[in-house]
Amino acid sequence: MRASSGVRTGVAVAVLAAITATTLVACGDEDTRIPSIGYAVDNTVTTYNGGTTAGSVSAAPQAFSRALPGFALTAPSGGAVSDTDIGTAVEVPGEQQVVTYTLAAPAVWSDGVPMTCDDIVLAWAARSGRTAADGAPLFDAASTAGYTDIERIDCAPADKVATVTFRSGRGYVEWQSLFGAGTMMPAHVAARIAGVPDVVSTLAGGDQDALRRVADVWNTGWDLTPAEGEDVGTVDPAVFVSSGPFRIESYSVENGLALVPNERWWGVPAATDRVVVWPKGADIAAKAASGDIEVVDADGGTATPDGFTSTAQPSFGVEQLILATSGVFVDPAARRAFAACVPRGELYAQHGHPGYEAETGRGSGIVDSRTTLPATLPYRSVAATAAERYRTPDVAGVTAGLAEAGLTDPVVRVGYLGPDERRAAVVAAIASSCAPLGIEIVDASSPTFSPLALRAGEVDAVLASTAGQAGASGTSSADPGRFALRGGQGVNVGGYANGRLDELIDRLAVDQSDATVLSAAVEAENILWTDMPTLPLYNAPRVTAVASGMRGVQSNPTVAGAGWNMDKWILVG
The missing domain is CATH 3.90.76.10 (Dipeptide-binding Protein; Domain 1)
Known part of the structure; x- marks a missing residue:
């Protein structure tokens, strides 16, 4: 309904x-308000357009929902x-x-x-x-x-x-x-x-050259690159126009991404004069100490700055390993072999619930479904399809999978956006578990890493959340996760394709009755546990930390992150 x-x-x-x-x-007391607030996010800001493939895996949803x-x-x-x-x-x-x-x-x-x-x-x-x-x-x-x-x-x-x-x-x-x-x-x-x-x-006319020019603008015309050195990084207000209470003023490595009130906004004005977004890579502890950051919206393993109050919680996104369907993983048997050496139970216990203990629903355990979400009615029945497989290392499963795929001592490069202490520890744990079973794991993280590296063959697996997100992710709908597995989708960075799975995903998009979800999702999971294009781990942990004097910040464990209501934020000195 x-x-x-x-x-x-x-x-x-x-x-x-x-x-x-x-x-x-x-x-x-208006006199006590401080006019600028610093907002740290755990992802890169590379474009204003979060609808592109690159934009969807960036921090655009966290930074620009109020622009x-x-x-x-x-x-x-x-x-x-x-x-x-x-x-x-x-x-x-x-x-x-x-x-x-x-x-x-x-x-x-x-x-x-x-x-x-x-x-x-x-x-x-x-x-x-x-x-x-x-x-x-x-x-x-x-x-x-x-x-x-x-x-x-x-x-x-x-x-x-x-x-x-x-x-x-x-x-x-x-x-x-x-x-x-x-x-x-x-x-x-x-x-x-x-x-x-x-x-x-233009769209109605069908002029291919004109359509291509419009598409080119949509694809790359709103890309953002921070200025370096003393350049303040002024952003062209005629191109990066806003429809919300904030607009972009400037973007530089040294001074962050500055959002200021949009003078033409017709709604309730933004409560503060300036919000500076600090992308992944900023020294949060140092900038918090200097008063340049007052709100932190980050991975659950992120240390809370001194004097900040934090809220830790599981997100709607699911931390997962997204696997290539080419190279070392061209054969599903190789993907199953790799999954068999990943210690999912240990990973959840050590890294899946930092700072909180959930007895049921989100964050309460290993996630065993890609097509339904924990805390939803059908989840338990759909997750049962996994039959508690791939929870602890399985020597026989690894040996059989490698033999079927014809692989000897394969090397698996796992990429993620770094530095990230929690994900680094996860990859290290996987490496320790897989090495004795004949699979070498290489940490292929970098400060500029993008999940699109999987498509380019630069890595064999991506460690990220729903739809390849390094930072905030997920909603209460399972559609983002489902469509990330549908053939032909930009965000399907592993290039996985299965015609029957596509049919099931399309069916679930228009019919979410309990009976349909149960039947379609169970069939889908049977396909996915066999083909193994991804290996779900647990709900991605999140932490929202605020400095003393911050008002109006509400943690949001979705793809929108804490920035969903930044126009309501106030800092009192």
Whole structure:
């Protein structure tokens, strides 16, 4: 059963209102407010566009959810709740799923250009996988989940209303998450840079050269590289326009990514004058001591700075080993052999729940399903498919797998974004377990590591969370994890493909009744435990730490991270 838009709107308003009320009560004295807040995240910031494959595995969702808001945001509960500052999304009753999206009348980009349905159409064109040339998608979208099920969007250029019609029989269950925070890039900027009149008519016209230029802008036109040296790293405000309470001002290695209030924002103004995002690599302890960082949103193994108050919890994301389907792992038997030497039980016990003890649900044990989430009703039955295999090293399983794959003394390079003490310890533990069984493990981490290295053949496995995320990850929907295993998805960095699994994933996207989830997910897990494209470990641990005087920060164990409500943050001296 789908929750109504009205119900979700009420939840969102209640959540945000409660946070605002708390901060205002606690910080009534305006003279004590400090105008700048430092926010440390445990991932890189390489692009403004989190919808690209590279952007989806970056910290874009943590950094830009309040610079590029949408019709929904991902709340700490894990679900999508309406953001009515941007507009309303209403499902129209009928046999075929139809959703009407109406942008708020005052909604404008930070350059003064109104937000229109053109922005919605661009998001659909980019994320649906349908805009193609020579059989290949032009847009490098991380995932097509939900957007590929849209049959058409009725939109008159520059209008505020878009009518989205889904294909018959393909009503997307998680439709409230579509066109959410970070999904709608400025269509007028893409059109200007691409040299086309507007996105809607260009997409309808079918001019391949014009379409390719629009796609090129969407793919790389919003890439971000921090300036070095004394360069303040001013970011072009005509290109990196904002639709939220914050906009990007500058980005440099020395001074971080500076977000400042968007003067054209029509909603409640940001509560602080400046938030500086410090990507992975910043010396958190030193910057916390110097007063440059007041909020830390990081991996559960991250040390809490002196004087900070921390909250540790399991995220909705699942820590996992994503395996190549080429090179040393071209044969599924080789992947099974590797899985058989990974001490999953030991890894959970030592690294899977730092700072908290969950008796049930998320964080309470080894995760044995890729298609359902712990704490959901079907999980226990679906997870039983694993039959508690691959929990402790299995000498016979390793020997048989290597023999079947024809491998002798294979070397497995495991990559992850470093430095990361917890993941380094995990890889070391795997190496210690696998070495006596004839598999050599090499730690292939680096400060610039991207899961795309797996696709390029530079590593054999990636240690990351759901959909390859090094940092914040996951939602209360299993779709992100499922689509990361679907053939042809950008975020499917291992290149795994199984036609029957694709059918099951597509079925689960439109039918999540208990009976369907049980039957489809059990079949899917049987396929996955045989093919072994990934090996799930446990819910990725997260920690949110705040300095004394911080108000309004609410930890969010999802892909949105603590930055989901940064416009409510206040620092009191």
